[in-house]
Every structure is written in C-alpha cells, then in structure tokens.
Amino acid sequence: MIAALLKRDLAQFFPFAGSGAALPVVFFVAVAMLYPFAVGPDAQLLARTGGGIVWIAALLAAILPLERLVARDIELGMFDQLRLRGVSEEAMMAVRLAAHWLSFGPPLILAAFPAAALLNLDGETVRLLLLGLLAGTPGLAAIGVIIAALTASLRAGAALSGLLLIPLALPLLIFGAGALSRGDQASLGFVGAISLALVAVAPFAAGAAIRAAR
Amino acid sequence: MKGSDRAVPALKANALACRQGDRLLFRGLGISLSPGEACHVTGANGAGKTTLIRTLAGLAEPYAGDVRVEGTIGLLDERVALDPDQVLGRALAFWFGIDGVDDPSPVLARLRLADLAEVPVRYLSTGQRKRAAFARLIGQTPNVWLLDEPLSGLDTASQALVEALVAEHCKRGGITLIASHQPLGLADLHTVALEDYAPREEPAA
Numbered sequence: 095m096i097a098a099l100l101k102r103d104l105a106q107f108f109p110f111a112g113s114g115a116a117l118p119v120v121f122f123v124a125v126a127m128l129y130p131f132a133v134g135p136d137a138q139l140l141a142r143t144g145g146g147i148v149w150i151a152a153l154l155a156a157i158l159p160l161e162r163l164v165a166r167d168i169e170l171g172m173f174d175q176l177r178l179r180g181v182s183e184e185a186m187m188a189v190r191l192a193a194h195w196l197s198f199g200p201p202l203i204l205a206a207f208p209a210a211a212l213l214n215l216d217g218e219t220v221r222l223l224l225l226g227l228l229a230g231t232p233g234l235a236a237i238g239v240i241i242a243a244l245t246a247s248l249r250a251g252a253a254l255s256g257l258l259l260i261p262l263a264l265p266l267l268i269f270g271a272g273a274l275s276r277g278d279q280a281s282l283g284f285v286g287a288i289s290l291a292l293v294a295v296a297p298f299a300a301g302a303a304i305r306a307a308r
Numbered sequence: 309m310k311g312s313d314r315a316v317p318a319l320k321a322n323a324l325a326c327r328q329g330d331r332l333l334f335r336g337l338g339i340s341l342s343p344g345e346a347c348h349v350t351g352a353n354g355a356g357k358t359t360l361i362r363t364l365a366g367l368a369e370p371y372a373g374d375v376r377v378e379g380t381i382g383l384l385d386e387r388v389a390l391d392p393d394q395v396l397g398r399a400l401a402f403w404f405g406i407d408g409v410d411d412p413s414p415v416l417a418r419l420r421l422a423d424l425a426e427v428p429v430r431y432l433s434t435g436q437r438k439r440a441a442f443a444r445l446i447g448q449t450p451n452v453w454l455l456d457e458p459l460s461g462l463d464t465a466s467q468a469l470v471e472a473l474v475a476e477h478c479k480r481g482g483i484t485l486i487a488s489h490q491p492l493g494l495a496d497l498h499t500v501a502l503e504d505y506a507p508r509e510e511p512a513a
Binding site for chain 2: 095098102106169170171172174175177178179308
C-alpha cells in the first residue's frame, strides 16, 4: 500500500513527470545563471556571496510546488478514500514528504554543480555547500509539506505560505549558509539536526492539519 | 485490503446531530441497518445529506450522538478520487492495485468503461466519471456502501445499472445507505427524511 502511494506521489512530483514538475530545478539553475549578470562579473564577490544565493535559490525552489502538494488531493478526495482504507493521515503525509524530497532534493544537489561553476565557487565551498544541501533539503521538504497542509483549505493560501516559510526556514538558512562563510563543518551538524527535527514533526503536523481541514 | 467477512456488517447511528459551521443541520437521528438492508436518505439541498454521509464514514465528527459501523466502508461522492491528468485505465489501476483487484476487466465491462480506458479522466463526462467511481467502489469490495447522490448526472440506463448494483450488493449481505433527492427504484428500501429531524425554530434543549 505504502509503495503504491509513493509510486503515485513520485509520478506526480518527479521532474519532467507531470506538468511543471521540473520548475524547481529550472528555477534554481536560472537564479545561479542570472545572479552573476545582476551583480557584475567580479569573481571575488561572486565566490564570497554565491553560496548564500544558492541556499536562497534552494529554499525558494522547495516551495514552488507547494500549491500542488496537498490541496489538489484534498479536492480530488484522495485522502478520504485512503482514510477509508485504513491509511492514517500521518502515513499519507510521511509518504508525501518522502516524494517531495526525492523530487527536488537530489535534482537540486546535482544542479548545484553547474550552479557552483557559474558562481565561481572554490572546491572547499562547493564541498560545504553540497553537504549542507544534503543535510538541509529534507528539512526544507518537511517545511514545505507542513505549510502545504496548513494552507490547503485557505483561499489566500499562497500568500500565507510565504509568510509561514520565513520563520520556519531561517534556522536552516543561518546555519547552512553560515557554514560557507565561516568554513566550518559544525554548522552543518546543526543543519542536519534541525532537518531531522522538522522531518520527525512534519507528518504529524501535516496529518493533523488535513484532518482539521476535512 | 479485501473486504473482510469476519464481522457481521452493521451500520448504527444513535441520537445523531450534525452541524455545518454554527448551523445545526439535524438532530436526534437514529439509523440501524443490518446485512442486506438499504436505506434512502432524502432531504432538500443543504439539509445535511453529505454531512451525514461523511459523519457515518468517520470523516467528520458528530456534534452529538454516536455512530457505529461494523465492516469496511466504501464512499462514493461527487469527488471521484481519480487523477484528472491520467487516462481512466491508469487512474483506476491505482485503486485496483491498492484494493488487490487482479483482473479489473469484468468490473470495467459491467460499468461500460472498457472503451474509455485510454481517455484522460478530465475529458470524461459527469456520468462517465460517476460510473468510474462505481468501478472504484466495486473494486474495493466494502461491506457498507455510502453513496452520496449516486444518480446525479447518470442517464436512464446507467441509473438502472446503479440500482441493479445496489440490489446485488444487498443480496450479498452488504449494507447500502443512499443520500439522494431523486426517487430510487429499489424494493425493500428504508427511508429517512432529514426534514423530520430538522431542529425547530426554537431549539429545544
């Protein structure tokens, strides 16, 4: 049952699978491409600020698919039908979280290579950036699922999503991007810890949210 | 997830009251159905038929009273739970896979959906969608059918088909509760009119 759910969710969200599903990755690369044009071709400036830009791009790419993440299946009645078959809301949201991360996390980490080249990042920075994204993207996915479930039944959901995202994502950004400027790995440990906490909480928070929205 | 035959299916509601927002829809509603029985719930638009069905399905909390359902529940309402972007065959295959249906062709043939298997769900008409929802319901093989307006959008032939399906389901020992404002051509039908349970102007107690 869980495998069937994951398969369906992945088919919906994986890049190039459905309409607009590749958008987060395209968006991410586009930001990395445009940033040097916007600030000028100063190699030192790019190398110093590029890592932070990659983090912000990753953050925004993670919330691009939010509107499709939960609301659509509520409208379709998918969650009701699954509930009647004994699947808990928490399990549905855990599967959704896994599918959401798989569909943007690994592609984003791969896209970070060309992005790093475009931004003239050095080897050590790239290493910290990749480790940070690996540790941080599950947390971003968890934030995305929580926000999507919370705002699913609201009319102005999209506007609220942005507001909710900022405080939730700040810790990840501070430690993730901070690791780059300080060049220390300890911050990455914090990123991983925050991510784990978010991933652990997300299925319960999102499950309760869609139960309440019903 | 086949419908289990372990417990004797039953559907009971006792002194049930439901609200929509702050508005009390009905109160003091009692229903008791045993295997093979079907019940027709009537009521004007907004009387609370859908709320009743969702409460009986366990998807909404009753305001007062209690609900007890033995056996697996199948729900059919206006939301068909089929991916609109997928072709009908694949959208149904998702549920058939979960419900453990090995060979869907008899179900599809019965509901005259076999020719539509390659048509994306969003191109289907209302009636075709409803028939697809019935295919999903039959594949699930639940003991208790909760049908919310099952006849809306269906042509005469399809309405007769639905009535035949309900009769067969009850004959097999299943329970059916149908909320509909349309008359049903079914024998031995219990009827519950939600108007009889509507709250008075001055709320008693």
